[in-house]
Amino acid sequence: MLMCFLAVWRSTRLPKSPSDTDVITIDGIDMVRLLGAQDRLLTNLERQYPLVDVHVRGNEIRLTAQTDEPHAEEQLAAARSLVKELLAMVRNGQDLTPRDVDESKFIQDAHPHTSPSAVLGEDILSTRGKTLRPKTVGQQEYVRAIEDHTITFGIGPAGTGKTYLAMAKAVQALQRKEVERIILTRPAVEAGERLGFLPGTLTDKIDPYLRPLFDALNEMLDPEVVPKLMALGTIEVAPLAYMRGRTLNNSFIILDEAQNTTPEQMKMFLTRLGFDSKMVITGDITQVDLPAAASGLRLVTGILSEIEDIHFARLTSADVVRHSLVGRIVDAYSEYDEKSLAARQRRETKERSS
Numbered sequence: 001m002l003m004c005f006l007a008v009w010r011s012t013r014l015p016k017s018p019s020d021t022d023v024i025t026i027d028g029i030d031m032v033r034l035l036g037a038q039d040r041l042l043t044n045l046e047r048q049y050p051l052v053d054v055h056v057r058g059n060e061i062r063l064t065a066q067t068d069e070p071h072a073e074e075q076l077a078a079a080r081s082l083v084k085e086l087l088a089m090v091r092n093g094q095d096l097t098p099r100d101v102d103e104s105k106f107i108q109d110a111h112p113h114t115s116p117s118a119v120l121g122e123d124i125l126s127t128r129g130k131t132l133r134p135k136t137v138g139q140q141e142y143v144r145a146i147e148d149h150t151i152t153f154g155i156g157p158a159g160t161g162k163t164y165l166a167m168a169k170a171v172q173a174l175q176r177k178e179v180e181r182i183i184l185t186r187p188a189v190e191a192g193e194r195l196g197f198l199p200g201t202l203t204d205k206i207d208p209y210l211r212p213l214f215d216a217l218n219e220m221l222d223p224e225v226v227p228k229l230m231a232l233g234t235i236e237v238a239p240l241a242y243m244r245g246r247t248l249n250n251s252f253i254i255l256d257e258a259q260n261t262t263p264e265q266m267k268m269f270l271t272r273l274g275f276d277s278k279m280v281i282t283g284d285i286t287q288v289d290l291p292a293a294a295s296g297l298r299l300v301t302g303i304l305s306e307i308e309d310i311h312f313a314r315l316t317s318a319d320v321v322r323h324s325l326v327g328r329i330v331d332a333y334s335e336y337d338e339k340s341l342a343a344r345q346r347r348e349t350k351e352r353s354s
Contacts, residue, residue, distance in 0.1 A: 020064060020065040020068070020072075020073070020076065021062060021063065021064045021065070022062070022063040022064075022076065022080045023060055023061070023062050023063075024060065024061045024063070024080070024083055024084070024087075025059055025060050026059055026060070026061060026087060027059065028059055030087065030090050030091060031056070031059055031061075033090045033095070033096065034061075034083075034086060034087055034090050034096070035056065036096060036097075036098070039056075040098055041086070041096055041098060041101055042054060042056065044098045044101045044102070045079065045082065045083070045101060048079075048082070048101065048102075048105050049075040049076075049078065049079045050075075051065065051066050051067065051069070051071060051072040051075045051076075052064065052065060052066065052072070052075050052076050052079045053065075053066055054079070061083060063076055063079050063080055063083070064076075078105075078108065078109075081108060082101075082104055082105055082108060082116075085104055085108070085115065085116045085117045086100070086101065086104060086117075088115075088117040088121070089104075089116075089117045089120060089121050092117070092121050094120070094121055094131075094133075099135075100120060103116070103120060103135055103136065104116035104117075104120060106136075106318070107119055107120075107136070107137055110137070110318070111137050114137055119134055119136070119137055119140045120133060120134070120135065121133065122134055122140060122143070124143060124165070124168045124169065124172060125168045125169075125171055125172050125175075125220060127171070127220050127221065132165075132168045132220070134161075134165070135161070135319075136318060136319040138156075138160070138313075138314075138315045138316065138318065138319035139160070139161050139165060139315070139319055141313060142154055142161075142162070142165060142313040142315060143165055143169065145311040145313045146165075146166065146169045146278070146280055147169070148311070149309050149310060149311040150273070150277075150278055150279065150309045150310070151270070151273070151278075151279045151280075151281070151309065151310045151311070152166075152278075152279070152280050152281070152310075152311045152312075152313060153258075153280075153281045153282075153283075153297075153300070153301070153310075153311070153312045153313065154166060154280060154281070154282040154283075154313050154315065155282075155283060155284070155285060155297070155301070155312060155313065155314050155315065156284060156313075156314060156315025156316060156319060157284055157286065157315070157316070157317060157320065157334075158284060158287070158320075159320040160315035160316070160319040160320055161315075161319065162282035162283075162284075162315060163212065163213070163216060163254070163256050163282050164216055166254050166280040166282055167184075167213070167216040167217065167220060167254065168220060169252070169280070170182045170184075170252040170254060170280075171217075171220045171221065173252045173278070174234070174252065178252075179250055179251055179252045179276070179277065179278070180234070180250040180251065181233060181234050181235065181236060181250065181251050181252075182234070182235045182236070182251070182252050182253075182254075183236045183237075183238070183248060183251050183252070183253045183254070184210065184213045184217075184235070184236070184237045184238075184253075184254050184256070185237070185238055185239065185240050185242075185243055185253070185254070185255055185256070185269075186210060186213065186239070186240060186255065186256040186257045186258075186260075187239070187240045187241075187257060187258075187260045187261050187265065188239045188240070188241065210237050210238075210239070212256070213237055213254075213256060214226075214237065217235065217237075240255070240261065240265055240269060243268065243269055243272055244268055246272055247272060247274045248272050248273065248274045248277055249274030249275050249276060249277060250274070250275070250276045250277060251274065251277045251278075252277070252278050252280075253272070253273075253277060253278070253279045253280070254279075254280045254281075254282070255269055255279070255280070255281045255282070256282050256283075257282070257283055258281045258282060258283035258296065258297040259283035259284055259285050259287060259288045259289075259295050259297045259298070260283075260288065260289050260290055260295070261295070261296035261297060262290065262294070262295075262296050263294060263296045263299045263300075264296070265296055266296025266297065266299070266300050267296070269281075270300075281297070283297045285297055285298045285301075286333070286334070286337065317331050317334070
């Protein structure tokens, strides 16, 4: 009786036909890099496709559908495609992490006609022993928009890489001598732009507001080089209030936290654009800290949306590259805001009707 049971159980685990098994042959070094330390990447792959058995022997990866159910066949095809995409990244010199496996599967599921290796393998900047690349399709489109347009707006929630990727493109442009300097600015909303009330020198006064920009710079350049470039004026970090009256030529200019600009400040900043320059404006229109005035970023989306050579890149919670909880937090707040808006509209309709 026991032997009959084992025979039936094994028959559900073994392939029903040759099409239920795929064998992928990989060179030894590539195999080691594909599996990851302590086979972490292999374990992640198995977790992504529970109806597929993954076996490694020598230089072969054998993928086997556990049952003859349609879902198992679909997972087998998807697993095969994902392994080939990950292998392409490995052969391109990319060191994979479990997150790369997760992101590749997400891209494969959400964008069937997009190659994950084309997205995650697109180098922006190699610095300090690491290579900066887009992590999502939305980020890739944002990076390409910066390349193709003079003015790019990056609009999206926290953690989507808006500022970080813009900074990487700025450093890349400087290294390629496409621009002569980088100018970084953001509104000092908390102090009402009246920086004189804070103690210390000008650097001390603006540091709390511009610290995120300094942090990104120090990740992309040698920390010893940054002060020298700032002393030479090659890199300038200043509050938005100090942009008035200037014309910025041969520069890569980034305005961060643009949701906290007034319409007048946004107009003032955009009209600073000079020859051979690029501008990137980043912000999250759901996090406006202005006490009463309308957000310049929210207004400008309706004013400039039809102008050629200006692009609005919209990132979403799917592009969040911080802890996975951040994306869920963003979604939860968006759902709450939508419900609150709907409730307010119902109240106003009821009040008008009464």
